[in-house]
Amino acid sequence: MSLGPYAAFIVTSYAAAAAVVAVLIGWIVLDYRSQTQRLRELEERGITRRSGRSATELR
Amino acid sequence: MTLIDLANPTRFLALTARVLPWLAAATVILLAIGLYQSALAPDDYQQGATVKIMFIHVPNAWLSMFVWGVMSIASLGTLVWRHPLADVAAKAAAPIGAAFTFLALLTGSLWGRPMWGTYWEWDARLTSVLILFLMYLGLMALWRAVDDPSRAARAAAVLTLVGAINLPIIKFSVDWWNTLHQPASVMRMGGSALDKSFLIPLLVMAIAFTLLFVTLHLAAMRNEILRRRVRSLQMMQASRIAFSSESGSRGESASNEVGAA
DSSP: OOOGGGHHHHHHHHHHHHHHHHHHHHHHHHHHHHHHHHHHHHHHTTOOOTTOSOTTOOO | OOTGGGGSHHHHHHHHHHHHHHHHHHHHHHHHHHHHHHHHSOOBTTTBTTHHHHHHHHHHHHHHHHHHHHHHHHHHIIIIIOOTTHHHHHHHHHHHHHHHHHHHHHHHHHHHHHHHSOSOOOOHHHHHHHHHHHHHHHHHHHHHHOSSHHHHHHHHHHHHHHHTTHHHHHHHHHHHSOOSSOOOSSSSTTSOOSOHHHHHHHHHHHHHHHHHHHHHHHHHHHHHHHHHHHHHHHHHHHHHHHHHHHHHHHHHHHHHHHHHO
16 A cells, blocks of 8 residues: 555544544543542542432443 | 333433443444454545544544533423433533533544645634534533532523524534535434445444444432432431530530529
8 A cells, every 4th residue: 555645644644543532532431430430439538419329330 | 111210310310220231342342343344444535544433533533522412402391391310410421421422522633634734724624523522521511510410500500401402503514614524424414424434333333433422321320419418417416416515515405504594
């Protein structure tokens, strides 16, 4: 596969797309970990939901 | 499970836990197929190999408008039906839409330099997409500026619906004004103007990026629900502390009064 004289533009486009998508995925994964961690810390201090169910409960 | 069941955040979280791994897998598979087909696509007789930039530019440009459309429907859900997850959906979509719009602008610019001889031109299509990008940033700033999510939701919903006026302007800018940007070549009256060797990879990449959006959006919505649970538990903790310190000081003052008597 030859990208011709404008290879730098093509490669930069794909690299930028990969980088932005990676940042989005990383941000979402880290945010999830951060929120579940904060919920666990609150529950360990005895702060629970009115329903009594765990706030991190997904089922 | 009906749509109304999803109004319950706990049920929504259970659904995302089940669906997200499958969506993520489907996204990875489709992206891999799309990238493979893009790599094998022939050079265009005018654009040469730079046509490959189109396989990521066009899906991102479509999604930049699609995500605002999703946010507009969610805003109606907030203002009209008061659906509990509507503002969660709108808030979670904004940064993802901003990222897709940024990529559409960046890859378009990187395609424009070799093809048009310039990275940027203040023509109607490019300018209206830049305005869309700025509106995404404004919306994200608004969400951050107001502490109470329900108050922020109403203001953001109004701004989103006003901003939706920009969507037909973006779409038809190439028809209404004399622009450097080429007119529609895929979705147009009389069928696509693209050859199958370009159209198929483009559509596969478009579906892959749409699936990527759905996956990221559901995951970001899950995070937003958890963030609101953190907020409500923190408020509960603060009110407990306030109540215990208030009753403590009341008891102290009462014992002082008894002592004085």
